[in-house]
Each structure stands twice: as structure tokens, then as C-alpha cells.
Amino acid sequence: xQSVTQPDIHITVSEGASLELRCNYSxxxxxxxxxxxxxxxxxxxxxxxxxxxDTLVQGIKGFEAEFKRSQSSFNLRKPSVHWSDAAEYFCAVxxxxxxxxxxxxxxxxxxxxx
Amino acid sequence: GAGxxxxxxxxxxxxxxxxxxxxxxxxxxxxxxxxxxxxGQGLEFLIYxxxxxxxxxxxxxxxxxxxxxxxxxxSTLTIQRxxxxxxxxxxxxxxxxxxxxxxxxxxxxxxxxxx
Numbered sequence: 697x698q699s700v701t702q703p704d705i706h707i708t709v710s711e712g713a714s715l716e717l718r719c720n721y722s723x724x725x726x727x728x729x730x731x732x733x734x735x736x737x738x739x740x741x742x743x744x745x746x747x748x749x750d751t752l753v754q755g756i757k758g759f760e761a762e763f764k765r766s767q768s769s770f771n772l773r774k775p776s777v778h779w780s781d782a783a784e785y786f787c788a789v790x791x792x793x794x795x796x797x798x799x800x801x802x803x804x805x806x807x808x809x810x
Numbered sequence: 811g812a813g814x815x816x817x818x819x820x821x822x823x824x825x826x827x828x829x830x831x832x833x834x835x836x837x838x839x840x841x842x843x844x845x846x847x848x849x850g851q852g853l854e855f856l857i858y859x860x861x862x863x864x865x866x867x868x869x870x871x872x873x874x875x876x877x878x879x880x881x882x883x884x885s886t887l888t889i890q891r892x893x894x895x896x897x898x899x900x901x902x903x904x905x906x907x908x909x910x911x912x913x914x915x916x917x918x919x920x921x922x923x924x925x
Contacts, residue, residue, distance in 0.1 A: 739916035800852035
């Protein structure tokens with residue numbers, strides 16, 4: 697069965713510093729992977745997705761993620777964090793069968809300090 | 811165009827009462843999903859609709875939970891005889907059709923608190 701692990705519950709970074717949020721997945725075939733961001737009082741917004749092809753995918757707001765099959769990872773990165781990036785970040789993998797619903801990790805809360 | 815909307819944004823109820831949560835998907839989106847987000851946890855899939863049919867109800871946690879959808883429009887999630895463990899944020903999402911190629915667009919959620 698599909699599952700997603702986000703090992704970091706909370707990360708604090710300084711504004712302007714680089715960021716990497718970890719995500720590991722469990723899936724038998726090539727996964728469809730997603731990163732979503734949830735700001736307070738807002739719905740989830742898709743940052744980027746990976747289906748196939750180039751393992752480095754670019755997303756909105758300057759984020760990118762790299763798919764590494766050998767490590768079953770899909771880590772999210774940003775070279776320079778802005779205060780507005782403070783939010784909850786969720787990694788997800790698609791079911792691909794049946795409902796095609798998403799399986800989410802437990803999320804990583806990002807705090808940005810000045 | 812308008813995104814996915816949900817109402818109410820907050821709901822406080824007493825244990826044992828029934829509640830109805832509403833979701834208005836993006837116009838033209840045939841697939842609709844309900845998820846539950848408990849405090850400190852990721853989103854948990856509850857149910858999905860393709861049109862007004864719900865082929866997959868496996869995620870519903872108990873028979874106190876039910877959902878319906880009118881055509882390819884509004885969906886209502888009903889929780890009967892609410893329990894404290896039902897307290898969570900209930901999120902609705904819609905997509906063009908039931909394929910992960912199509913992005914799921916999420917509403918802001920309904921925060922349910924059962925006292």
C-alpha cells in the first residue's frame with residue numbers, strides 16, 4: 697500500500713537561508729508525487745508534481761523537488777526562503793487505482809525567523 | 811473563476827448531535843473528494859464522487875459518516891451522533907476527472923469541534 701513519511705514535524709530557518717523538506721514514500725511502481733502547501737486559514741495549494749521524466753521538477757514560488765527512486769525520496773527545496781513561506785507543507789502520493797485519491801504525509805511546519 | 815468553497819468554516823457541536831458539512835466544487839469538475847485532517851496528522855481520505863456516484867466509500871471511518879452529491883455539483887458530508895474523535899478539519903477537493911493527472915483543488919476546510 698502507498699504511504700508517505702515526512703520525518704520532520706517542525707523546521708525553523710532564517711529568512712534567506714536555504715530549505716530542504718524531506719519526504720519518503722512507499723509504493724510498488726513509479727509513483728505520482730506531489731507537494732502541497734497549507735497556509736493558515738487557506739486550503740492546500742499545489743506547489744509541484746512529479747509523474748515521469750526529468751527527476752528535478754520546478755514548481756511555483758521558487759520551489760523545486762528531486763525524485764530519487766533509489767532512496768524512495770521526493771525532497772522539496774528552495775534556495776532562499778522568504779518570510780511568506782512560513783506554512784505547513786505536505787507531501788503526497790497518488791493512489792492511481794480506484795479513487796485516485798492522495799495519500800498524505802503528516803506534514804512539516806515551517807517557521808521562518810527574520 | 812471561483813475555487814472550491816466549503817461551509818460552514820467553523821462548526822462547534824455537542825457530542826451526539828448530527829452535523830452537515832457542505833462543499834461547492836469548481837464548476838465543471840466531475841470528481842470530488844472528502845478528506846479529514848486531525849490535529850497533528852496528515853489528510854485522511856474519506857470518500858470520492860465521480861459525478862453523483864460514489865464508487866469508493868472505503869475511507870469512511872464508520873457508518874455514522876455518509877455523503878451525497880447532487881449531479882456534478884454540491885456535496886454534503888453528514889456525521890451522525892458526533893463523537894469527540896470526530897473533531898478535525900474536513901477538506902473537500904475537486905478535479906476535472908478521476909485521474910491523478912488532474913490536480914485536486916482544495917477548499918479552505920470546515921473545522922469541526924465536538925464538545
